[in-house]
Amino acid sequence: MKLLADLHVHSRASADGRSSVEALIEAAKARSLAAITVSDHDLCMPLPESPDVLLIPGVEITSANGHILGLFLDRPIDFAALGRYPAPEKAIEAIHACGGLAVLAHPFAPVKLSEEAISKLPFDAIETANARAMLKPGANEKARQLAAGLHLPGTGGSDAHCARELGGCVTEFDCEVSLSALKAALLSGQCHPVEVRACKWVWKGFSKLRRERTCGTFVSRCKALGYFAGCVLRDILKI
Incomplete structure (x- = not known):
């Protein structure tokens, strides 16, 4: 079945987040999203039960060279051990150690890593449709070209920091609504990032x-x- 998922969402657990997870769930239902990734900055929080919208455990790590999303984590990352502003390879290693997929977030908004450096890191995917990056002309298109050149899947996420922003960019899947199915589809590239204008700038x-x-x-x-x-x-x- 075709479904839409927003793979980059922040709750008020992030310093700049303004909505509770419950409010995000209600917004996701209103926008007909089957799943959202709660990816707060540098922390992993327990997620509530959500029968109507699948909650994907995630995180956005602030590395020494940009933001890295961890999706489908099966346990929390030990940030005390990882430390602040880890090297990208250490952040990716921590995500993989917790069963997650490492996704380079908005690589050209701003530019923190060269394309050569990115090519040498074991990313599982690249975020090629980020709603905030839409404010920087060409940023998402460059990300799409980068992902294609590296033969990596692309993902879409709103980078929402409040419920109104949810669904600004999404990822389209054709699979069942489960963590295992979505993870497998993303790994195999059976997904499609989509840009949407969901709210006022x-x-x-x-x-x-x-x-x-x-x-x-x-x-x-x-x-x-x-x-x-x-x-x-x-x-x-x-x-």
Whole structure:
């Protein structure tokens, strides 16, 4: 059966997240999503029971060279042992040790690793449709070209930091709704990332401001204000 899954979602457990997991589940139901990955920043949290929407255990690790998604984890990552800002290879190793798939998140928004460096790392997939990366012209297209060149599957995720953003980009599968089936389909490349405009850009701007207000510097807060202004302008101009 064909189904849609958002493979990159943050709850309020992340410093810049604004919605509970329960609110994310309700938003997923409203958008006819069969599954979502709860991938909070540098932490693994227990997930509630969810009979209507499959919750995929995940994480987004802030490595020394960009963000790396861990999907389909069968146990929590030991962040005390992994440490802050681990090398990408260490982050990938930790994800694989916990039964997960390592996905390079939004590789060109911003650029943190060269394409040559990426090619030498054991990623299982590359995020080629990220709703926030849609704000950077060409970022998702470059990610698609990179994945094709490396013969890796592409994934789609909203990178939502609130329920309104959910479903901004998704991954289409043709399989049963189960962790094992989705994981196998992704590993074999039997999935298709899809870009969708699910909400106004301003909500992405709010999330950015929240993160920098909580843990940013003066410079990063100024940049976040610029980002927010750009989001507002995009909504006004409808671009």
